[in-house]
Amino acid sequence: MDQSTNKTLEPIKGDDKFVEHAPDVYPGLSPEDAEFMRGYEGKTGKKVVKKIDFRLLPIMAVLYLLAHIDRGNIGNAKIEGMDKDLDLVGNQYNIASTIFFVPSNIVLKKVRASIWLSFLVICWGTVMTCMRVVQNFQGLVACRVILGVFEAGFFPGAVFIDSSWYPRYELQQRRAIFYTASAFSGAISGLLAFGIACLDGARGTAGWRWIFLIEGAVTVAAGLVMPLLIIDTPERVKWLSDDEKRYVDLRLRLSGARSNTEEGDKFSWKLLFKTMVDWKVLLGIILAWANSVPNAAFKFTMPQIIKQLGFSTAQSQL
Numbered sequence: 001m002d003q004s005t006n007k008t009l010e011p012i013k014g015d016d017k018f019v020e021h022a023p024d025v026y027p028g029l030s031p032e033d034a035e036f037m038r039g040y041e042g043k044t045g046k047k048v049v050k051k052i053d054f055r056l057l058p059i060m061a062v063l064y065l066l067a068h069i070d071r072g073n074i075g076n077a078k079i080e081g082m083d084k085d086l087d088l089v090g091n092q093y094n095i096a097s098t099i100f101f102v103p104s105n106i107v108l109k110k111v112r113a114s115i116w117l118s119f120l121v122i123c124w125g126t127v128m129t130c131m132r133v134v135q136n137f138q139g140l141v142a143c144r145v146i147l148g149v150f151e152a153g154f155f156p157g158a159v160f161i162d163s164s165w166y167p168r169y170e171l172q173q174r175r176a177i178f179y180t181a182s183a184f185s186g187a188i189s190g191l192l193a194f195g196i197a198c199l200d201g202a203r204g205t206a207g208w209r210w211i212f213l214i215e216g217a218v219t220v221a222a223g224l225v226m227p228l229l230i231i232d233t234p235e236r237v238k239w240l241s242d243d244e245k246r247y248v249d250l251r252l253r254l255s256g257a258r259s260n261t262e263e264g265d266k267f268s269w270k271l272l273f274k275t276m277v278d279w280k281v282l283l284g285i286i287l288a289w290a291n292s293v294p295n296a297a298f299k300f301t302m303p304q305i306i307k308q309l310g311f312s313t314a315q316s317q318l
Contacts, residue, residue: 022229025113029250029253029254031249035252036246036247037251038065043245047241047242050250051239051240052165052248056161056162057174057177059226059229060158062153063226064155064178065118065184065188066219067154068182068189069153069188069192070124070147070180071299072189073212073215074096074299074300075299075302075303076192076211076303077212078208079307079313079316080193080200080208080318081208082206085206086136086137088140092137095141096140096141097144097300107153108157113157113194114229114232115227117154117157117158117161117226118226118230119222120151120157121222121226122223124219125216125217125218125220125221127147127150128216128219129142129216129217130143130149131143131212132212132216143247151266158178158196159175161230162251164233165248166252167251167254168255177272178275184297186298192211192214192215193211196210196211197210197314197317221255262268304316
């Protein structure tokens with residue numbers, strides 16, 4: 001049989017003739033791996049994917065929700081009196097709310113994703129609790145800068161993790177769950193701020209300071225348990241059988257999401273530059289900006305806008 005093609009020949013029962021099959025749907029796999037993949041077609045393969053969904057997506061969605069709550073609660077804190085207590089004037093609040101975020105995903109090439117993301121979550125939660133004690137604009141900006149440094153790495157890290165589990169054609173649906181979690185953060189953040197603000201004056205502490213303290217403490221607690229819940233790669237988990245791990249690995253290789261060579265997984269400055277100048281990536285950046293800028297404007301200013309329409313602080317939070 002000609003090994004240069006992806007076609008196979010099988011004898012027809014009771015006849016010496018051969019019938020030609022369609023091109024192999026598992027290009028690049030050995031005959032043994034291709035036969036293995038055929039055994040996982042249908043319900044068996046879907047069962048494995050659902051098992052991964054159940055283990056991975058809820059915890060990542062919750063952490064992404066916490067990230068957006070901690071990022072946007074400065075708007076809730078403002079209408080609880082933060083701007084007056086810190087003597088914020090002019091554009092100082094806008095500067096503090098939009099201070100920069102920086103990338104950090106290169107670290108994931110050297111450190112386990114669960115450890116790195118846990119570190120980020122604990123750090124930004126700690127910074128959030130420290131915002132309780134800021135006394136002026138300079139202190140607020142310093143905390144927001146540090147907060148941005150740590151928060152910026154979470155979503156790219158989450159994307160890195162899900163790309164270690166799902167083929168490219170399944171990623172969009174899973175990432176949509178992350179975006180849905182961020183959409184819920186606006187409603188949940190207001191409810192939390194409303195409840196926490198009831199502590200205004202307790203132990204001589206303003207309500208907006210309690211918002212930072214309690215929400216930051218919850219995030220730190222989530223970060224501490226994260227290494228026990230986050231799953232890095234299929235090879236590290238115990239709740240998949242060896243055959244199921246092999247199935248996940250072969251799916252990723254077929255989709256091009258996982259390299260077939262060790263060199264393909266190494267960091268390359270040349271590849272990074274090539275990616276940065278890719279027109280599809282640049283177009284995606286423009287679309288992301290177009291989506292993020294108005295959303296950020298609503299997130300940080302909506303409580304204040306509602307209050308200025310004549311509603312009470314409590315009504316504005318809700």
